[in-house]
Amino acid sequence: MGLRESFRAGLARQLGHPSGLRGRIVGAMLNRRNREAVVRAVAALAPTGGETALDIGFGGGLGLALLLNEAGVVHGVDISAAMLDRARRSFRAEIAAGRLVLGEGSMTALPLADGSVDAVVSTNTVYFVDDLAAAFAEVARVLRPGGRFVLGIGDPDLMGRSRMLTDNGFRIRPVAELESVLATAGLSLRRHERFAHGGLGFHLLVSGK
Ligand SMILES: C[S@@+](CC[C@H](N)C(=O)[O-])C[C@H]1O[C@@H](n2cnc3c(N)ncnc32)[C@H](O)[C@@H]1O
Numbered sequence: 455m456g457l458r459e460s461f462r463a464g465l466a467r468q469l470g471h472p473s474g475l476r477g478r479i480v481g482a483m484l485n486r487r488n489r490e491a492v493v494r495a496v497a498a499l500a501p502t503g504g505e506t507a508l509d510i511g512f513g514g515g516l517g518l519a520l521l522l523n524e525a526g527v528v529h530g531v532d533i534s535a536a537m538l539d540r541a542r543r544s545f546r547a548e549i550a551a552g553r554l555v556l557g558e559g560s561m562t563a564l565p566l567a568d569g570s571v572d573a574v575v576s577t578n579t580v581y582f583v584d585d586l587a588a589a590f591a592e593v594a595r596v597l598r599p600g601g602r603f604v605l606g607i608g609d610p611d612l613m614g615r616s617r618m619l620t621d622n623g624f625r626i627r628p629v630a631e632l633e634s635v636l637a638t639a640g641l642s643l644r645r646h647e648r649f650a651h652g653g654l655g656f657h658l659l660v661s662g663k
Pocket residue numbers: 469470471472484485488492510511512513514517531532533534537559560561562576577578579582583
């Protein structure tokens with residue numbers, strides 16, 4: 455593998471599971487590069503003061519910060535110990551006050567009770583999830599009846615043209631496939647928003663249980 459390929463493979467690995475020193479840099483980069491997508495996803499979720507919200511795969515933690523401005527209690531789940539460390543350092547006061555609860559875990563096995571959450575957001579995560587049916591079933595399990603789920607993804611057609619992503623294991627799925635797996639999990643699509651974002655199109659699938 456050439457230098458360029460090995461750099462790209464390393465970056466792709468870090469995006470899916472930030473770790474170590476490089477992971478810290480990736481956390482800050484994610485907050486900067488994905489800002490518009492995360493801001494719009496949280497706006498589409500529209501959590502209110504009495505609600506409990508969850509960000510799955512929160513990465514650099516921007517989504518947690520935005521949810522904390524709106525929701526009563528916020529949960530954050532990520533598989534990356536580095537991202538959990540970063541969030542623990544960034545949100546000491548909110549954790550101490552019981553407003554933020556962090557958990558290490560996967561979207562396919564969420565460390566939360568059935569029906570314990572009103573609103574779930576997850577942006578730029580499903581590229582790293584093989585068993586999407588299990589993941590969306592977990593989202594449906596932790597949502598209360600009437601709860602909402604906003605899933606944010608880069609445009610699959612445009613992402614599919616990037617060798618860096620396709621050569622390095624990103625699971626790029628058509629929007630129709632995501633919608634179908636959502637429906638199978640009992641999450642019905644209420645709205646599909648799309649917008650331009652950082653040279654890539656971005657989609658928000660807003661669904662409800
Ligand atoms: C590309 S980052 C996106 C971070 C943030 N949501 C954003 O849009 O900027 C992907 C994040 O998802 C996490 N992740 C990957 N696979 C996951 C899984 N199966 N369950 C939970 N989190 C996962 C990674 O550790 C990483 O923090």
